[in-house]
Amino acid sequence: MRVGVVGLGSVGSAVFKVMSQYHETVGYDVDGRGAIEDLLNTEANLVCVPTNAADTGELDMSAVDAVCNEFSRSRYQGIIVLKSTLHPGTMERLECHYTNLKLVYMPEFLREKDAEEWFQSPDRLVVSGATQYVSTALELFSWVPENILRLRMSHIEAEIAKLAHNAYIATKVTFTCEIERICEAENADPLRVMEVVWSDRRVRNPAHLTPGLGGFGGKCVPKDTRSLRQLDEKENDQSLLAFVLANGTKERVEERGHSNG
The missing domain is CATH 3.40.50.720 (NAD(P)-binding Rossmann-like Domain)
Incomplete structure (x- = not known):
């Protein structure tokens, strides 16, 4: 062809x-x-x-x-x-x-x-x-x-699915960063904690669940997460995506690390 x-x-x-x-x-x-x-x-x-x-x-x-x-x-x-x-x-x-x-x-x-x-x-x-x-x-x-x-x-399902895929990656990264933050405050090893999470048969994948890698970045994950958030007509500041965008980006995680230092 x-x-x-x-x-x-x-x-x-x-x-x-x-x-x-x-x-x-x-x-x-x-x-x-x-x-x-x-x-x-x-x-x-x-x-x-x-x-x-x-x-x-x-x-x-x-x-x-x-x-x-x-x-x-x-x-x-x-x-x-x-x-x-x-x-x-x-x-x-x-x-x-x-x-x-x-x-x-x-x-x-x-x-x-x-x-x-x-x-x-x-x-x-x-x-x-x-x-x-x-x-x-x-x-x-x-x-x-x-x-x-x-x-x-359908077209609308495929369009949303693409955004949802990257937003889910952003969510996993943000969750890992939050666990890392809590562990640091409690003098615990975040890697040991997250190993328990990803070794579960319902997870079985350490991708995006490994501490120490920082927040999410790149060309696609941030923009697709923002786009899916913008699609939400409710624009609820308490929504999961609002939290992810406010706390999980590379810039935000680095900023938080400097302030704690």
Whole structure:
């Protein structure tokens, strides 16, 4: 299959490298890499453009809109698979506005520092869209073993699920930092305490539950947590996400450490 990758940042570069192993793949980025005309002569395009959050916490969909507008204007006939993190409601809006496009959402869950490896070996494939478009999109990932879950759901469920995934990581990190703070006050070893937590059969994973690593940071976890928090119409200051954002970021944990020192 001839495939295009739109956006060659950390995610797009990983997608391009892996897709090139299985498909004839072309790439394009606004920084000058590739030619946008090459994207039009493909059966599918994977869109990996950035959607960095504004100060309000809402994700910026302008790059996604620009890509869809270009494909619509060019009367592109292939499948458009959006991999970028989307503000909930975006897919419905795009489908209403660009009725001539074949849109699918497949949010990406890779880890930035091991992006290529994680894209190559996903824990699951999450997908939403019309049945005929989804089938074609899943064909792009035919190398993924059959025992890996293919989770098909509505657009809004997939959009929220992507944000919830990173917000949960932020929550685990924040919980660990809180336990570490309590242990330090009581002269206890937080590593011994948290080992009890992650060795339970219902947990079984020390990821994000290991003391001494600081608060959560990076490009995606903070912005996705803020975006999910912003989506909450209640804007309750007592909500779990409000606590996580106020206490679990790298900056906040470092600040607290300096004040205690």
